[in-house]
Amino acid sequence: MSAAAADWLPAADVTAAGRPVLTAGEVERHLVAQGDVEPEESPRLGPLRARLLVLTSHRLIFLHEPSRSARALPLAAVVHAYPPHRKHGHNPLRSIFSSSSSSSSSHHPRVRLQISLPPSRSEVVAVVVSKGEADVFYGRLLEAVRARAWEVVAAVAAAPAGGSSAAQGAPAEEDLAITMPVVGVSGILRMEQEAWESAGQNLQDAFQDLNALMSKAKEMMELAEKMRQKLLTNSSAQSNSNDEEMGSKQDMQDWLLSVGIVSPVTKETAGALYHQQLSRQLADYIRTPLEKAGGMMALVDVYCLYNRARGTELISPEDLLQACSLWEKFDVPVMLRKFDSGVKVIQTKTHSDDEVFARISSLAQKEDSLQKGISPSDAAFTLGIAPALAKEHLLNAESIGILCRDVSPDGLRFYINLFNEIDPQNMYMPKTHGVYHTWISVTAASQ
Amino acid sequence: MQRLGDFRLPPFFNYPPYFTLQPVRETREKQVQLWKDLILDYCRSQKLYIISLEEDFPLFSNPKIERSLSHEAKEVFLAALVYEGRAEWMDKGHKKCLILWLRIQDWANYILNFVKDNGLEDSVMTVEEIRSGIETRGTELAGIDRGVLMRALKLLEQKGKAAIFKGTSADDEGVKFSA
Incomplete structure (x- = not known):
């Protein structure tokens, strides 16, 4: 066609x-x-x-x-x-x-x-x-x-801030069975006082029962968006306000931004196509957080983040796993990966282990790491990722011979692999260059 | 340079992963090689023949970095020596290990050279003389494990280079070398 x-x-x-x-x-x-x-x-x-x-x-x-x-x-x-x-x-x-x-x-x-x-x-x-x-x-x-949801949005856009009854009037005069969320919040724009009253009302209504919450979900989302906008304009207006206040505003903004998915894929709307559509939506959603996290996230973190973004209509871990497994069939830029230890992560297809290995290798060759080795939490701190994930990276680096392990009462630590550098024929006369030499001089200096 | 008695330790003796059995094959092979060499060198310099896994062995721990080998690691390194014919388990439970820093064959050759160098062909020595006599002082033969010596002498006897004969008690077995 x-x-x-x-x-x-x-x-x-x-x-x-x-x-x-x-x-x-x-x-x-x-x-x-x-x-x-x-x-x-x-x-x-x-x-x-x-x-x-x-x-x-x-x-x-x-x-x-x-x-x-x-x-x-x-x-x-x-x-x-x-x-x-x-x-x-x-x-x-x-x-x-x-x-x-x-x-x-x-x-x-x-x-x-x-x-x-x-x-x-x-x-x-x-x-x-x-x-x-x-x-x-x-x-x-x-x-x-x-x-006629499109008319509501058009009306809101056409009559900003000024007193507009048209927005609320439009769907009302149709006199229809209201199954759509009513989007008539333009009245909120009129006066801030009204906005907060209405917000209080929404909160009360929303928590009466789950159905009511669902029907209010969209309004809550819009409210969140408005609060975010307000915070943005406020913070730019008073740029000389103190740092602590700015910090809390930043937190608030981040928090609001993570309330992101306006129209989550649900079993009700998608039916048999549920997992497919969920899979596609997840792929779209996860790209930004994934890039922020350095290209790889533990599945558990993705689960929490995605459900928080959905807000309502939470998905089960099984649904998430199924959605991730479907990525193989679609041409999407993210993939599910399982480490040898069984830990499952989501990573971008462009994510390369080589880059991570290079960073781990340079971390392991710092003076401090040469003396004391690196723990998963050290690596997590340097790489800016979760400790569980950092441990997987370290184990991977060990398996290809970059690192080797030290098990002691202090726990599991990793050192740069010197075994390849040591000449068994000549164990007392190390080379005068290379990482083994550096290690000898660093450890000798610390004694 | 760190020492263990009069034995000079290599720098990597202070490398903590040296004391952890490495799980990755390639790394472990290197580690095992270094341990085999160090064990043989140490035993040779200290004239040690038997390592008991149940008792403390100075080489198997490094108080300076607070690391010591696990029982499993000790057994792996000694088993690698056994595999190469440089050691032998002395019991089925692998609790004691005889270290052959010279193989029996090498010991036999060493004895033969010693006999030639000292003009002892066709002369008679007792086993105890070889182990602690004046003649062998300062050579590898001084203090040699009796079992190892007997096996080396028996090998020479098979080749017709020596004849072992019994004395009145077990202590004074004698050996007559022939050129």
């Missing part, structure tokens, strides 16, 4: 790991593993086949995973959605044996959408999904179209 044939739909951004890039305020609603889009009236419009359908609060995205390309239909363009039906007389036998080939796809349920395309053209397209999916998809689509 050529992408050009489908250029009647705007292109959508896709992350490096093959997840759709969501805009501000956009939330993922539903996923369908495979579906086609067929224009029913205009033959000029090309169909889209075998796409992953991602329904968000704003758009219906048709994602072609192998090529990491996507087209998106803004839900704003949907004039009407017709309930699923089958175009031709339904033959159950044929539907059982039919696959996703184009001829048989016409026997799958079709959700027909009347859409208006710019400049002012009306078209009818059919979204073809498998039988079991159609009703759920239709239901979620209808919810999303009716909720």
Whole structure:
């Protein structure tokens, strides 16, 4: 299928790991593993086949995973959605044996959408999904179209700070079954006092029960974002405030920044695609923290960090492990690695052990390390990584002969490997250069 | 330079990993080689023939850096000497080890050279004379382990270079060398 044939739909951004890039305020609603889009009236419009359908609060995205390309239909363009039906007389036998080939796809349920395309053209397209999916998809689509989440964001953007009742009014006048989180927090912008009152209310509501918390999650996220913005403007305004205050503000900002994932992949929205999508989202999310951590993180740390970023809808360790294992199948820049000791870590594919070994080697040849060796915590401090991970690096360096170990009542320490430097034929007359010579002079000087 | 009695220790004797059995094969092979050489050198200089794993052996610990070999490490290093024919376990439990800083064959040759150098062909010596007599003073034969000496002499006897004969008591076995 050529992408050009489908250029009647705007292109959508896709992350490096093959997840759709969501805009501000956009939330993922539903996923369908495979579906086609067929224009029913205009033959000029090309169909889209075998796409992953991602329904968000704003758009219906048709994602072609192998090529990491996507087209998106803004839900704003949907004039009407017709309930699923089958175009031709339904033959159950044929539907059982039919696959996703184009001829048989016409026997799958079709959700027909009347859409208006710019400049002012009306078209009818059919979204073809498998039988079991159609009703759920239709239901979620209808919810999303009716909720008009895109108007809320547009209204907030259009009326900043000044008194705006439009933002809260817009979804309210639709009088719909509110399954979408209400995003009408623009009133908060009016007065700071109101903001804190509302924040207190949100907190109270949120903790009443878990369902309420879920429905408030988005507001909490926005609140966090606002607080962060406020802190940013404050700190730049009073740059001469004392250091301690600045420090706590910095902490606060970091903390808020780590509350990061606006639309976490959940079992509810992703269904059978859960682990795949989770895997892709994790790959996108983890890149920044991973680079900060020097290219490698223990799986346990990733688990904590990722769940903290999700905030709600926490994932289980098994889910995380499964998501990481799926990376092998996708072309993503991160990978799961298992050390000989069984410790599992996540690292960037560009991460090279050679660089770590070089740093460990130079650490081990410092005067202090020549005398006393290095412990995993010494290495952790120098390399800026967790001690458990530093120990793995040291053991790895030992296994390739850079280091050797010293077990004593003080614990396990590592020394630069001198065994290769010592000439057994001439053990009393060491060479007058090299690391063995340096070690002799350093230890002799300390005596 | 650090010493153990009158034995001069190599610099790496103060290297803590030298006293930890290295788990990585290549590193361990180097470590074992250094220990084998040091054990032979030390035993030769101190005229020691038997190392008991149950008792303290000066070479196996370094109080200066507070390190000593584990029982496992001692056994590994001595076993490596046994494997090369430079030592022999004296019991099944591997508690005592006979160190052959000269192999039996080398001892036999050494004795032969000693006999030639001193013009002792066709003369008779008792075993005790060889071990502690005036003639052998200052040579490697002084204080030689009786078992080792007897095996070397028996090897010479097989080659027709010596004849062992018994005296009235076990103490005065004699040997007659022939050229």
